[in-house]
Amino acid sequence: MIHLSHVSKSYKTSTRPALDDVTVHVEKGEFAFLIGPSGSGKSTVLRLLLREEAPTGGRIEVAGRDLGRLRRSKVPQHRRRLGCVFQDFRLLTNKTVEQNVGFALEVIGRPRGAIRTIVPEVLELVGLEGKARRLPHELSGGEQQRVAIARAFVNRPLLLLADEPTGNLDPDTSADIMLLLERINRTGTTVLMATHDNTIVDSMRRRVIELQLGRVVRDEARGVYGVGR
Amino acid sequence: MRAGFVFSEVLTGLRRNVTMTIAMILTTAISLGLLGFGLIVAKLTDETRTLYGDKVQVQVYLTVDQSRSDPDCTGAVCQGLLEDLRGNPDVASVSYESQEAAYQRYLRTFASQPEMIAIVRKEALSATFRVSLVDPQRFRVISQDFTGKPGVLSVDDQSEVLDKVFSLLNSVRNVAITIALIQAFAAVLLISNMVQVAALSRRTETSIMRLVGASRWRTQLPFMIEAVFAGLVGVALAILGLVVAKLTFVDKIFGSIISTGLLPPIDGTYLVFASYWLIPIGIVLSGAAAYATLRAYVRL
Numbered sequence A: 001m002i003h004l005s006h007v008s009k010s011y012k013t014s015t016r017p018a019l020d021d022v023t024v025h026v027e028k029g030e031f032a033f034l035i036g037p038s039g040s041g042k043s044t045v046l047r048l049l050l051r052e053e054a055p056t057g058g059r060i061e062v063a064g065r066d067l068g069r070l071r072r073s074k075v076p077q078h079r080r081r082l083g084c085v086f087q088d089f090r091l092l093t094n095k096t097v098e099q100n101v102g103f104a105l106e107v108i109g110r111p112r113g114a115i116r117t118i119v120p121e122v123l124e125l126v127g128l129e130g131k132a133r134r135l136p137h138e139l140s141g142g143e144q145q146r147v148a149i150a151r152a153f154v155n156r157p158l159l160l161l162a163d164e165p166t167g168n169l170d171p172d173t174s175a176d177i178m179l180l181l182e183r184i185n186r187t188g189t190t191v192l193m194a195t196h197d198n199t200i201v202d203s204m205r206r207r208v209i210e211l212q213l214g215r216v217v218r219d220e221a222r223g224v225y226g227v228g229r
Numbered sequence B: 001m002r003a004g005f006v007f008s009e010v011l012t013g014l015r016r017n018v019t020m021t022i023a024m025i026l027t028t029a030i031s032l033g034l035l036g037f038g039l040i041v042a043k044l045t046d047e048t049r050t051l052y053g054d055k056v057q058v059q060v061y062l063t064v065d066q067s068r069s070d071p072d073c074t075g076a077v078c079q080g081l082l083e084d085l086r087g088n089p090d091v092a093s094v095s096y097e098s099q100e101a102a103y104q105r106y107l108r109t110f111a112s113q114p115e116m117i118a119i120v121r122k123e124a125l126s127a128t129f130r131v132s133l134v135d136p137q138r139f140r141v142i143s144q145d146f147t148g149k150p151g152v153l154s155v156d157d158q159s160e161v162l163d164k165v166f167s168l169l170n171s172v173r174n175v176a177i178t179i180a181l182i183q184a185f186a187a188v189l190l191i192s193n194m195v196q197v198a199a200l201s202r203r204t205e206t207s208i209m210r211l212v213g214a215s216r217w218r219t220q221l222p223f224m225i226e227a228v229f230a231g232l233v234g235v236a237l238a239i240l241g242l243v244v245a246k247l248t249f250v251d252k253i254f255g256s257i258i259s260t261g262l263l264p265p266i267d268g269t270y271l272v273f274a275s276y277w278l279i280p281i282g283i284v285l286s287g288a289a290a291y292a293t294l295r296a297y298v299r300l
């Protein structure tokens, strides 16, 4: 599903490369954590996969597509096959829950009828039935993140990218969000989650890819966050 | 893509950005109003030209000797002049008036003034070539070419009057169009600014659109529609301004000149003509400015 081969990335404004010769392969259906301290390059990996940034070197393949050969006009099509959630939820504050989720379908031109049936299904999947008409500020942090996950998942992506999705949540709520991500993973969706939350990583016992200063220092099939933490 | 959905985005955008939108609409209106004025003056110049083209003729007076010795214009000198006139590319048509015909016309013109008839002598009158021009603005060419030729007494081309009329109309038009261009430049900058502010205030929307794979076209469309819509309101105001200007100002000031026949009447067709150009110009101006801004400054 994800193939990074000798990928490096240097931002113009910084001297140290954000990623340095990273080689990682994630198979279809896997659930993998991308861990490491702040500044180690986790978000950069996700941005490269989304094709928000282009690598300085190396080769990136997502779902059988070589991103280096992807034409600019094909980038939207590429992103339609991915879902993405962030620490700060990124909801539209003036739209209700169902409008926020429907927005992702509307802007890619899905017909109104399809939206009307798909959105309630997905809201039920993430446990937000009955809250479809609420505005984001009428929801708890955990519920807002569920809306974001619903929006990322509504288009049935092959791959879900999550950048510190529990970063703003308390431990109990975080655990609920992890259950939801697991459930999404069980539908066959590959999940790649960047985090530096050791409790979560340790409790899940999933694959762990650890970055430090832009290099992969560990890649374990059923890992924990690490010793001494 | 659903029109209603895009439209609601556009309305929200315009409302959120209301001062900038008003500034942009007014600048566009002033710019296009002036451009419309310039277009109207240009059309007026054209119509004046045709108006005069029908009336204005350059008269080539022949010498008295020539007029008397060759009354029917069969001699070499007179035929030579006629050939030269007919061969001249600026000349539309030539007619010959003999001394006898000139005399008869004189008698008719002054039929009610016996004292004028008393002083005329047929032998003192000149035969004349009456020359109609393709472009009445080029009247001077004929006098340059034909003054002093053998057999020619003088060329009367009414150059002073015509010069004044045409140069006045041309300079009014040039001033209006120059100001219009400067204003159009200001309008383009304002449109660009409006689009930048709009894109900034809707970063979250556009970043989500980008994230979920909305096409670039779909992401930019609301901004383009917004700019074009504001541009069209500007066009409407400009046309309204022209209508008001015509009713209150042009009809009063130029009314008397027009009734003397010096200028052609300025009627509704002028406004239709101006609108015909202003509407597409307004759409293209605002749409292109928005498109270029989105391409250049806004990451979508």
Ligand SMILES: Nc1ncnc2c1ncn2[C@@H]1O[C@H](COP(=O)(O)OP(=O)(O)O)[C@@H](O)[C@H]1O
Pocket (backbone or CB within 6 Å): A011, A012, A013, A014, A017, A018, A036, A037, A038, A039, A040, A041, A042, A043, A044, A045
């Ligand atoms: N847009 C950017 N411009 C310049 N440097 C950046 C940019 N984004 C990230 N970086 C740098 O790249 C390195 C990795 O950043 P990031 O991928 O955000 O790490 P993480 O998500 O693990 O905290 C950091 O040193 C950071 O300062």
Ligand SMILES: [Mg+2]
Pocket (backbone or CB within 6 Å): A042, A043, A044, A163
């Ligand atoms: Mg990060």
